Amino acid sequence: MAGRLTWHRTSQSDEELREYLILALLRSRACVTFQDSELRYHYIANLPEIWNLPLGEPPVDSLIFGDALGGQLNELKRLARETGEQQKQEVQIENDKFFEFHIEAISSPDGKQQIMTTIVDMSEIRRREKVLKVLLREVSHRSKNLLAIIQSIASQTARNSTSLDQFLTKFRGRIFSLSQSQDLVTDSNWRGAYLHDLIRDQVARYQQNDKPAVNVSGPNILLSPNAALHIGLALHELMVNAVSASHAMAAGKTIGISCKITDDGNAELSWNEPADLSPDVPPLPREITPGSFGSTVLERVVPASVSGTSRYTVYDDGVEYVLSFPLSDENVSDEAR
Template sequence: MVHRLTWFEPQRGDELLREFFITALIDMSASLTLQDCQGKYICITTLPPRWFLPAGAVPTDETIFGPDIGARLAELKAGLSKAGERAELEIEPGDDTFFEFRCRLIEMSNGKLHLVTIVMDRTEDRRRERLLRALLREVSHRSKNLLAIIQSIASQTARYSGTLEMFLAKFRGRLHALSQSQDLITDSSWRGAYFRDLVQQQVDRYVQDNVDLVRATGENILLSPNASLHIGLALHELIVNAVSHGDFIARRKPIEVSCMRVEGEKGPEIVILWREPLGKADSEAEDALRTSRFGSTVLERVVPTSVNGSAVHTMEAGEVLYELRFPLEIED
C-alpha cells in the first residue's frame, strides 16, 4: 500500500487532478511512468523531448528510450521483486545532458504490484557541480599561491629585521596590505584589482587626513590577481616609507603615482611610477635618509620578480623615484 498521506476533494474530478499533477511534474523537470507487474506501460507523463514514442508503436523501455538505455532499464527493473524496493540509474546520453531514473516497486490498493519510474533532468545540477568543483580547484590554487607569497614576505622580513619587534611591525603591515588587495580581488570575482583602488586603500590607511597629497594619474588598469597582490604590497612599502621618513605632509608637496600601458620589446607592458618630493637636507642627513629607505627587498626583489618585471629605486634630484615595469598579462 502507499503509506504517505494524499488528500483531495473527490468532487473536483479526475481531469482537474491530472492537469495539476502534470503541470507540477513539468515545473519539476520530472517525468513519471507507471507499469504493471508484467512490465506493460499504463501511464507516461511529460517525457523529455529527446525521448518519444513513435506513432503506432507499443510503449516499452526499448521503443521509448532506445536499445542501450532500454536494456539497462530492463536489467535494473528485473532486480526489483518486493514492494518498497527501489533502484536508481544515471544516464548521460552524450550531448552534455544528464538524467536520473528512479524506479520503485509499489503495492496498489488492489494488492497488485506496480512499477513507478521517475525520470529527473539533472543537467543543470551536474553543470553546477562541475562549476563548483572548478571553483574549489581555483580556490585551492590561489590559496597555495597566497601562502607562498606570505612565506616569502615572512622570510624576507625576518632576514632584514634586527629585532622581533621590528619584524612583527613590518610583517603585520605587509600582511594587512596583502589582505586588503585580496579583498579587492575577491570583490571582482577574481578578475583582479584596479590600480587606483590599490592606491586608495593605502592612502586611506596611512594618510587619511591628507588624501590630496597622493595623486594617482594615468590609466586605471585592471591588474591581474597576481599583479594586484604585489603592486598593493609595493604601494604599502612606498607610502610607509614616505610617512616614516619623508616630509611631504609637512611641506604639502604631493606624491605622484602613475600607471600607464606602453609597448615594450616583447609586447605590451605596464609601467608604475612613484615620484615623492624631498626637502633639502645636508649630506649626512641625506645619507641617513637613504639608508633608512633603501635596500628594500620587497620593492627591489620580491615585487619585480613576482610579476616577471624590473624595478628602479633611487633618490636623486630632490625626489624618491620608484619605477616598476612588467609585462601586461592578457586574461582569456
Template sequence: MTWFEPQRGDEQLREFFITALIDMGASLILQDRDGAYVCITSLPARWRLVPGVVPSDNSIFGPEIGRKLAEMKAGLVKAGDRVEVEIEAGDDTFFEFRCRMVEMADHDLHMITVVIDRTEDRRRERLLRALLREVSHRSKNLLAIIQSIASQTARYSGTLDMFLGKFRGRLHALSQSQDLITDSSWRGAHFRDLLKQQVDRYVQENSDLVHVSGDDVLLTPNASLHIGLALHELVVNAVSHGDFLQRRLAIEVSCNRIETPVGSVVVILWAEPFTARSDDEAKSARFGSTVLERVVPSSVNGEARHELKNGQLRYELRFPLEIFD
C-alpha cells in the same frame, strides 16, 4: 498520507499532477508486471513517443539506455523493491531513473519509474568543484607569498618588535588587496583602488599630496597582491622616512599601459620629492628595498628601478600585463 476532495473530477487532478511534475522537472512512467507501458506523464523533451509504435524502453530511450533499464528492472520482483541509476543521455545531459515495484489497489504489481533531469545539478557540481580547486590553488599561492614576506622581513629586521611592526603592516596590505580581488569575483583589482587603500590608511588627512595619473589598469590577482604590497612599502616609507608632508610637496604616481611588439606592458612610476642630508637619510629613503626591488618585480615577471637622485626618490616598475577573460 494523501488526501483530495472526492467531488473533484479526475481531469482537474490530472492537470494538477502533470503541472507539478513539469515544474519539478520529473516524469512518471507506470508499467504492469510484464513491463507493458500503462501511463507516461511529462516525458522529457529529448525523448518522444513515435506515432503508431507501442511504447517501450527501447523505442523511447534508445537501445543503449533501454538495455541499462532492462538490466536494472530485472532485479525488481516484489512490492517495495527499488533501484536508482543515473544515466548520461548525451549532449552533456544527465537523468536519474528511480524504479520501484508497488502493489496497486487490486493487489496487482506495477512498476513506477520516476525520471528526473539532473543536468543542472551536475553542472553546478562541476562548477563548485572547479571553484574549490581554484580557491585551493589561490590559497596556496597566498600562503607562499606570506611565507616569502615573512622570510624577507625577518632577514632585514634587527629586533623582534621591528619584525612584527613591518610584518603586520605588510600582512594587512595583502589582506586589503585580497578584499578587492574577492569583491571582483577573483578578476583582480584596479591600480587606483590599490593605491587608494594605502593612501587612505596612512595619509588620509593629506591625500591631496598624492597625485595619480595614467591608466586605471585592471591587474590580475597575483599582480594585485604584489603591486598592493609595493604601494604599501612606498607609502609607509614616505610617511616614516620622507619629508613630503613637512614640505607640502606632492608625490606623483602614474600607471600606464604601453603596447609593445611583444604585448602590453604596465609601467608604474612613483616620484616622491626627497632631499637627503646624509647617507643614513638616503638609506632610510630606500627602506624596504628588498621587497620593492626583488620580491615584487620577480613575482610579476618584471623589473624595477629604485633610486634617489636630484632631490627625488623614484621607483619604476615594469611588467607584462596578463589578461584573463
C-alpha cells in the same frame, strides 16, 4: 504510501487532477511512467525532450531509450519486482545531460503489481557541482599562493630585522597591506582589484590632515588577483619608505603615481616621490637599501610575479620607481586590454 501522500476533494475530477499533476511535473523537471508487471506502458508524463516516443507502435524501453540504456532499465525493473526494493541509477547523455532514474514496484488499488519509474533531470545540479568544484580548487590554489607569500614575507622580514619589536612592526604592516589587497580581490568575486582602489587603500594610513598623500593619474586598470597582491605590497614598501625617509610629505609635497599603456602593449606604473631639499632638514635613513626586503620586493619579487621589469632610482631631488608589465591574462582582466 498512497494514504500518506494523496488527498483530494471528491468533487475534483480525475481529469483536472491529472492536468495539475502534469503541470507540477513540468515545473519540477521530473518524468513519471507506469508499467504493468509485463512492462507494458500505461502512462508516460513529461518525458525529457532528449528521448522520443515511437510513432505508430507501443512504447518499449529499447525504442525510447536505446538498446543499451533500455537493457539496463529492464534489468533494474526486474530487480525491483523480485526484491521489492527501489532501484536507482544515474545516466549521462552526451557531455552535459544527467538523469537519475528511480524505479520501484508498487501495488495498484486492485492489487496488481506495477512499475513506477521517476526520471529526474540532474543536469543543472551537476553543472553547479562542477562549477563549485572548480571554485574550491581555485580557492585552494589561491590560498596556497597567499600562504607562500606570507611565509616569504615572514622569513625576509626576520632576516632584515635587528630586534623582535622591529620584526613585529614591519611584519604586521606588510600583512595588513596584503589583507587590504586581498579584501579588494574578494569583494570583486576574485576578478582582481582596480589600480586606483589599490593605491587608495595602501596610502590611506599615511594621509596627514586629510590631505591626499599622492596624486593618481592614468587608466584605472583591473589587476588580476596575483598582480594586485604583489603590486599592493610594492606600494606599501614605497609608502613606508617615503614616510620614514623623507620630510617631503610633512612639508606638504605630493607623491605622483601614474599609469600608462605603452605602444608595445605594456602597462607602465610610475612612482615619483619628491624630496625635501631644505638645507635645514638633515636627510633621514631610508627603509629601502640594497639587499633589504623592500629592495628585494621592488626589484625582484614584484617584477617576476607579473613577468615584467622594474627600476628603482634614488636621485638628489627624490625617488622614482617604474614597473612595466604586459597586459596579459595573468596580469589584467579582459576589460583592461
